[in-house]
Amino acid sequence: MKIVIVGASGTMGSYLSNAFEKEHEVIRTDRNGADVKVDITSTEAIENMYGRIGAFDALICTAGPSFVGPWKNLNDKSFRNGVEGKMMGQINLVLIGQHYINPKGSFTLITGALAHEPQKNFANASAVNAAVEGFVRAAAIELENSIRINAVSPTVIENSPQYFPFFPGEMPVTMKQLEYGFRKSVFGANTGQIITPH
Numbered sequence: 083m084k085i086v087i088v089g090a091s092g093t094m095g096s097y098l099s100n101a102f103e104k105e106h107e108v109i110r111t112d113r114n115g116a117d118v119k120v121d122i123t124s125t126e127a128i129e130n131m132y133g134r135i136g137a138f139d140a141l142i143c144t145a146g147p148s149f150v151g152p153w154k155n156l157n158d159k160s161f162r163n164g165v166e167g168k169m170m171g172q173i174n175l176v177l178i179g180q181h182y183i184n185p186k187g188s189f190t191l192i193t194g195a196l197a198h199e200p201q202k203n204f205a206n207a208s209a210v211n212a213a214v215e216g217f218v219r220a221a222a223i224e225l226e227n228s229i230r231i232n233a234v235s236p237t238v239i240e241n242s243p244q245y246f247p248f249f250p251g252e253m254p255v256t257m258k259q260l261e262y263g264f265r266k267s268v269f270g271a272n273t274g275q276i277i278t279p280h
């Protein structure tokens with residue numbers, strides 16, 4: 083399978099790229115682009131990325147920038163980090179990518195438990211996670227050619243200890259559990275699902 087991983091240099095993306103490249107062709111993308119560069123806040127950059135990659139079977143997005151910080155610093159400008167990044171960035175990956183993906187292909191987006199379980203400093207991520215999850219459910223009934231779409235929605239993950247203090251009482255998701263959540267989306271038959279790795 084030809085699998086595009088957006089955000090491939092990140093904590094999740096690097097783990098998933100290493101796991102999936104044992105059995106599949108993995109194309110690593112982000113703003114520095116080990117294979118292909120993309121800035122998901124730009125529709126032009128997304129078009130260029132797909133133009134360079136050509137047809138593919140699955141896209142995994144683990145790039146989802148949003149504003150993290152105290153409530154007093156949240157305003158129209160800072161909130162747009164998540165709107166233009168994690169929300170429209172991922173939505174545009176699908177709206178543009180549907181014209182490049184092979185029939186029976188799949189999109190897997192990243193959201194997070196903050197969608198329904200808020201924590202202080204993360205209101206921007208809570209809002210855009212919920213928006214992306216709404217989009218996933220809607221897109222699943224619109225996409226043609228048996229193309230599937232799901233979101234993976236973990237709580238804080240094992241390899242991000244810097245976030246542990248912000249998620250009191252949360253048992254971190256292991257990287258293996260995270261990988262299997264993505265496996266369920268990429269290799270399963272499900273669509274329109276919000277997959278919670280555990």
Ligand SMILES: NC(=O)c1ccc[n+]([C@@H]2O[C@H](COP(=O)([O-])OP(=O)(O)OC[C@H]3O[C@@H](n4cnc5c(N)ncnc54)[C@H](OP(=O)(O)O)[C@@H]3O)[C@@H](O)[C@H]2O)c1
Nearest residue numbers: 089090091092093094112113121122145146194238239242
């Ligand atoms: N870490 C956790 O515990 C956790 C838990 C639940 C949900 N999440 C969500 O999961 C996502 C990934 O988390 P992570 O910890 O793996 O993040 P990360 O380590 O910061 O990695 C983010 C990746 O996205 C890329 N990226 C950032 N902005 C981009 C842009 N505009 N265009 C293209 N690529 C971009 C980064 O590379 P460049 O900067 O080089 O472009 C990097 O490869 C985030 O949305 C986060 O909210 C994380």
